[in-house]
Amino acid sequence: MKITMIMGSPKPKGSLSIRLIEDMTAAIGNAGQVLVFNAGKPERFEEVLSCDRLVFVYPLYFDSQPSHVITYLEQLDKFIKEHPPKKKPSVYAVCNLGFYEGYQTKWSLGRIQCWADAVGLPWKAGLGLGAGPLLPYLSPGERKITDKGKEQFLKLLLSDTAGDNIYTEPDITKEMFVEYTNANWIPQLAANGLTVDDVMNPKPKQG
Amino acid sequence: MKVIVHDLDPEEFLNAFPSLKNREDVRIIAETHGTMKKCIGCFSCWIKTPTHCIIKDDYNDMPTQFAGEERIVISRCVYGGYSRFIKSVLDRSIGNATPFFEIRKGELKHVMRENKGEGSLIFSVYMYGDTITDLEKEMMTGLYNANKANLGSGTIGELHFISDVYTEVEF
Numbered sequence: 347m348k349i350t351m352i353m354g355s356p357k358p359k360g361s362l363s364i365r366l367i368e369d370m371t372a373a374i375g376n377a378g379q380v381l382v383f384n385a386g387k388p389e390r391f392e393e394v395l396s397c398d399r400l401v402f403v404y405p406l407y408f409d410s411q412p413s414h415v416i417t418y419l420e421q422l423d424k425f426i427k428e429h430p431p432k433k434k435p436s437v438y439a440v441c442n443l444g445f446y447e448g449y450q451t452k453w454s455l456g457r458i459q460c461w462a463d464a465v466g467l468p469w470k471a472g473l474g475l476g477a478g479p480l481l482p483y484l485s486p487g488e489r490k491i492t493d494k495g496k497e498q499f500l501k502l503l504l505s506d507t508a509g510d511n512i513y514t515e516p517d518i519t520k521e522m523f524v525e526y527t528n529a530n531w532i533p534q535l536a537a538n539g540l541t542v543d544d545v546m547n548p549k550p551k552q553g
Numbered sequence: 554m555k556v557i558v559h560d561l562d563p564e565e566f567l568n569a570f571p572s573l574k575n576r577e578d579v580r581i582i583a584e585t586h587g588t589m590k591k592c593i594g595c596f597s598c599w600i601k602t603p604t605h606c607i608i609k610d611d612y613n614d615m616p617t618q619f620a621g622e623e624r625i626v627i628s629r630c631v632y633g634g635y636s637r638f639i640k641s642v643l644d645r646s647i648g649n650a651t652p653f654f655e656i657r658k659g660e661l662k663h664v665m666r667e668n669k670g671e672g673s674l675i676f677s678v679y680m681y682g683d684t685i686t687d688l689e690k691e692m693m694t695g696l697y698n699a700n701k702a703n704l705g706s707g708t709i710g711e712l713h714f715i716s717d718v719y720t721e722v723e724f
Contacts, residue, residue, distance in 0.1 A: 355594065356591055356592065356593045356594050357593065357594050357595075361594075386591075405594065407592065407594070407640075407643075407644045407647075408640070408643045408644055408647065408700065408703070409696055409699040409700055409703060410634050410635065410640060410696055411634070411640070412591060412592060412594070412640075412644060413591050413592065413637050413638075413640035413641040413644050414591040414637075416631055416632075416634070416635075416636065416637045416640055417637050419631075419632060420631065420637070445654070445660070445661035445662075446661045447660060447661060450660070450661075450699065452695060453633075453634070453692050453693075453695040453696040453699060454634075454696075456633055456688070456691070456692035456695065457632045457633050457634045457692055457696075458632075459688065459692075460632035460633040460634075460686070460688055460689050460692060461632040463686065463688065464632060520656055520661065521656070523654075523661075524654045524655065524656060524661065527654055528653050528654055531599075531600065531652050531653065534600050535600050538600055538601045540600065540601075540603070542653075544603060545599065545600075545603050545651050545652070545653075546651060546666060547666075548603035548604045
């Protein structure tokens, strides 16, 4: 079984999308061959489509896909209509977001479903992962819901099964999450010589 | 300030709506300076140069341009969401929010510098297309409501699905 993953983060390295692809590839192991393509390079579509499963993995930007993923979807759509693929890979999507609630990815996962409908490929299921950037730093106990969601999603993917979207959140309270993530910005601001006040009351740009 | 963001031909748009020309109270954002580069998720507009995008093109002032008490978006409907240009404008305007989180109506949102009173921001969206499906309408409606909530607790406005901008939108 061949699985194509489209990496939709605009970051060249260190993105959670890349990490999720690596995690899924490791979990898939010998059950399938994983090919990874970057949505920033809309090319080699024949190779992209020579698969049994097509998985879009991307971060949530302003409640939806980053803009370059839209470009990619439109170009792949055009290619499919001009060169109908012999196989019709099933379509899945994984979206991570900085907010706590995985269900805030619902509308972006729905866009991939709309795309699948438009190009005539079968939509199967999506996974929305809340607290994305925090996930690598959570203990196994704080990641229980997330890990279970990822496991359920992989089962659907490997068995070519359709299902309801799966949404996860961390096993810590929302208040703790806000406190932790807000505090995390302070040293990053300090490293740039800025304070919270500089962010809340930015000075007009000079020149 | 009324800010209009659209993905139509800039000249054709102005010819269709001549009353918008040379207005001090209207700002039009269109793809007039070549293709807009994508947001690269660097967060510089939050933590290095607040409200300024560091990408070197003619659209790096989006955090301060896509701001104002009335914002109108006109977008081709693409798979139940905004077109590439409109999405680029939104992505590159995140610097008008702060990186900090708060819980609003039970959900995580970014802390806004402004827009806290009811009706302090009007956010209206026109999605155009001849073949917008029911699923696309459902997803776009959800996306619009999410955008509204993220733009601040005082945001009001409406979403419209239309076929033709030039006959169905009035300014």
